[in-house]
Amino acid sequence: MQQLLKEIKQCTICKAHLPFGPRPVVSVHTNSKIVIVGQAPGTKVHASGVPWDDASGKQLRKWLDVSNEDFYDETKFAIIPMGFCYPGKGKTGDLPPRPECAIQWHKPLFYELKKVELVILIGMYAQKYYLGKTAKKTLTETVKNYNEYLPKYLPLPHPSPRNRFWLTKNPWFEVEVLPELRRRVKL
Template sequence: MDSLLSEIRACTLCAQRFAQTETGHAPRPVVRARPSARLLIAGQAPGTRVHASGQPFTDASGDRLRDWLGLQPDEFYDETRIAILPMGFCFPGYRKGADLPPPALCARTWRARLMAELPHLRLVLPVGGIAQKWHLGVKTGVTQTVAAWRDHLPGAIPLPHPSWRNTAWLKRNPWFDTDLLPVLRTRVREALDGEPDG
């Protein structure tokens, strides 16, 4: 795992692509994982604040996600228990003022190798459509996939992105708060607090 993480953190495969975005930034892969992790948060890609800080979910989205999970920051950032692996490890940049999707090249290059190094996962939380398609093999959109969250228990619970942009979605789908979140918090605690594997 250490060797693989070093390779990822040195990755520049998308340098030319990022240089051509509105931000013209250099790659800065943001990834947190240890082989002992029991919970995987599979996000989309870092935003500008995460690109600057080098730590995932250091923004309002992270505050909302931690609330959803019922976790304080010290537990959320304990990489011996929680792996945070977005589908694209670098901020993909803007074009016409909107976030670009994570380059598919990132997942094709690194994801299977990383997943092979995480043998103790008990719960996967795919956040957003790209992560849900990769981890769950679904072809439905985010709303349909998250609405069918029970179909993926006990090993996974799909989530919408915790961005402020999804506040209207959360209001339109009150079942997310009333039905899904209590189960999510229970499954997170079970994954993190259960007896060690093996």
């Protein structure tokens, strides 16, 4: 695992497309029990190098009902984004994760993870990649039908503050999905 992480940290396969250059952000241990597959680091995480070190991460930890200490314990949580580096700014937010990362690194990383009990898929990119044809037409439908993907996967919306409208529009998420999420990540 250490050699693989070293290779990932030195990765430059999409360097030409990154506005701030490569700075892969990933956090894993061979004993990780829960894997969080998110989108890609934002500018704050790119600057700190700490995964989910922003408002979205704070909300995610609240959803999971875990402390910072537990969240950043690699034996408990592996954090593997779809794109490991900040992809740049788009018209309505950050650009999509670069596709090279998942293709190059996800399979070797998951091969090394021997004790995974749950994979949390955050956002449509992770859900489409891992659920394939079983993903619904929309993120909302996929999350609403989370039971279909258990016990291996649990799909979630992105915990970004920008998704407040989605959360308000879908009150079932906090009533149905969050209790199941918390039950499954109980440490």
